[in-house]
Amino acid sequence: MNTICAIATARAAAAIGTIRVSGSDCVSICSKITRLKKGSLETSKSAVMRLAVIHDGKDEIDEVLCTVFRAPASYTGEDTVEINCHGSLSILERVIKLLIKNGARYAQPGEFTKRAFLNGKMDLIQAEAVGDLINSHSQTDAALALRRMSGSLSGEFNAIFDALISLNTDILAYIDFPDEGLTDVEPQTVLRRLKNIKTRILKLENSFNTGSVIHNGADTVIIGAPNVGKSTLLNAVLGYERAIVSDIAGTTRDMVSERAVMGGVTLNLCDTAGIREKAEQIEQRGIEIARQSLKTADLVFAVFDGSKTISDDDRKIIELCKGKTAVAVINKCDLPQSIDKEYIRGSFIQTVDISAVNSDGIDKLAEIVKDMFLSDKVSVESGMLLTNTRHYERAVRARELVDSAIATVEHGFTPDLASVDITSAASEIGMITGNTVSDKIIDEIFSKFCVGK
Numbered sequence: 001m002n003t004i005c006a007i008a009t010a011r012a013a014a015a016i017g018t019i020r021v022s023g024s025d026c027v028s029i030c031s032k033i034t035r036l037k038k039g040s041l042e043t044s045k046s047a048v049m050r051l052a053v054i055h056d057g058k059d060e061i062d063e064v065l066c067t068v069f070r071a072p073a074s075y076t077g078e079d080t081v082e083i084n085c086h087g088s089l090s091i092l093e094r095v096i097k098l099l100i101k102n103g104a105r106y107a108q109p110g111e112f113t114k115r116a117f118l119n120g121k122m123d124l125i126q127a128e129a130v131g132d133l134i135n136s137h138s139q140t141d142a143a144l145a146l147r148r149m150s151g152s153l154s155g156e157f158n159a160i161f162d163a164l165i166s167l168n169t170d171i172l173a174y175i176d177f178p179d180e181g182l183t184d185v186e187p188q189t190v191l192r193r194l195k196n197i198k199t200r201i202l203k204l205e206n207s208f209n210t211g212s213v214i215h216n217g218a219d220t221v222i223i224g225a226p227n228v229g230k231s232t233l234l235n236a237v238l239g240y241e242r243a244i245v246s247d248i249a250g251t252t253r254d255m256v257s258e259r260a261v262m263g264g265v266t267l268n269l270c271d272t273a274g275i276r277e278k279a280e281q282i283e284q285r286g287i288e289i290a291r292q293s294l295k296t297a298d299l300v301f302a303v304f305d306g307s308k309t310i311s312d313d314d315r316k317i318i319e320l321c322k323g324k325t326a327v328a329v330i331n332k333c334d335l336p337q338s339i340d341k342e343y344i345r346g347s348f349i350q351t352v353d354i355s356a357v358n359s360d361g362i363d364k365l366a367e368i369v370k371d372m373f374l375s376d377k378v379s380v381e382s383g384m385l386l387t388n389t390r391h392y393e394r395a396v397r398a399r400e401l402v403d404s405a406i407a408t409v410e411h412g413f414t415p416d417l418a419s420v421d422i423t424s425a426a427s428e429i430g431m432i433t434g435n436t437v438s439d440k441i442i443d444e445i446f447s448k449f450c451v452g453k
């Protein structure tokens with residue numbers, strides 16, 4: 001494999017900018033452009049930082065810190081050099097040009113991590129977790145990515161893979177040597193083993209609802225009658241004035257969207273036009289958009305004005321929230337209360353009193369969000385959650401194949417007829433960890449990474 005280089009830090013002026021070089025010739029290439037006070041990079045110990053000067057043979061370019069990591073004890077599993085320059089883009093670009101002139105080439109997106117995968121430093125789940133960690137939006141998402149990087153999820157998928165392979169081996173051995181009494185492949189035993197595998201896959205499959213919300217954020221719509229304080233709630237959650245607030249009903253007409261983290265969960269919050277019967281043309285269009293966004297929402301904050309009695313518009317909101325994951329937010333609790341709270345409580349899974357204008361009760365709303373999406377503490381803490389659509393789709397396919405194998409045995413066919421489905425299920429699981437994955441899929445996964453990672 002040839003030697004690659006890239007700027008690993010952001011492309012902006014900063015105190016420090018890091019360049020990574022990886023491949024069998026990286027130490028000799030870097031030696032040509034560095035001067036150390038004593039010795040050279042070639043003789044430097046692994047993982048020891050050395051002060052050096054980068055030069056082009058004539059001029060000095062920067063004073064840097066260089067670290068050599070020798071194979072296999074490096075991120076990529078091959079010889080690697082990390083150069084910490086002063087973070088001027090022009091310096092970084094000059095160093096990169098020198099490296100290329102001396103035999104390196106600029107890396108493709110994700111190529112360092114791809115090499116780590118190909119060199120067996122990590123499996124595919126762990127490699128994808130590196131990208132997920134870089135792109136994480138909340139602490140919970142980052143913590144889960146970190147756990148995946150350390151192999152928590154890989155362990156479970158490997159165990160499922162091994163269970164499928166060993167079941168298949170036992171079945172095939174029995175066909176080849178039926179009289180040797182090798183292993184018990186009675187249909188009942190095969191069924192028990194298959195059902196056990198199915199339960200394990202299903203557990204992961206079911207975790208995707210929570211996992212994808214943690215990773216992608218929950219699409220959350222704030223709805224309510226005009227003037228109940230929807231925009232004030234949005235602003236209170238964000239901590240700054242994102243949407244215009246006024247005492248005129250019908251202030252918000254367009255949808256106002258912003259990302260926020262509440263109770264450790266990323267919410268893609270949408271403030272909408274107040275829903276009411278009598279609205280002029282533009283407002284009417286806003287109301288249509290609000291209704292539309294409700295259809296695909298993961299979560300709804302239905303806002304009511306606690307200082308007023310329930311209106312026909314409020315009743316319409318209650319109606320629209322039926323069958324949705326909706327929290328009733330009774331606002332303006334700083335004013336004398338007139339709303340029928342029992343009536344509201346009866347229509348929603350959760351109800352909370354807040355004063356958006358004073359930011360009172362927002363923490364209680366955050367607790368509710370946390371309980372809704374992070375209630376499966378065991379899975380979140382152990383990292384046994386699927387957050388990646390690719391993993392989810394493969395897991396579903398594997399489970400369907402196991403279902404089909406179960407049906408074959410339950411219909412009275414001999415277990416060897418289930419063998420093809422069991423092998424295919426193992427192959428699906430192998431595509432998640434990278435055991436049985438094609439080059440095309442590998443290329444596709446790493447192309448989404450940033451350069452330098």
Ligand SMILES: Nc1nc2c(ncn2[C@@H]2O[C@H](COP(=O)(O)OP(=O)(O)OP(=O)(O)O)[C@@H](O)[C@H]2O)c(=O)[nH]1
Binds near residue numbers: 232
């Ligand atoms: N006393 C009190 N007033 C509030 C509270 N929250 C909002 N208000 C006031 O209620 C009025 C309407 O607030 P908005 O946030 O614009 O209401 P909205 O639901 O977005 O209204 P539309 O966009 O017109 O649908 C403003 O005068 C706010 O200052 C609250 O917690 N207490």
Ligand SMILES: [Mg+2]
Binds near residue numbers: 252274
């Ligand atoms: Mg508004």
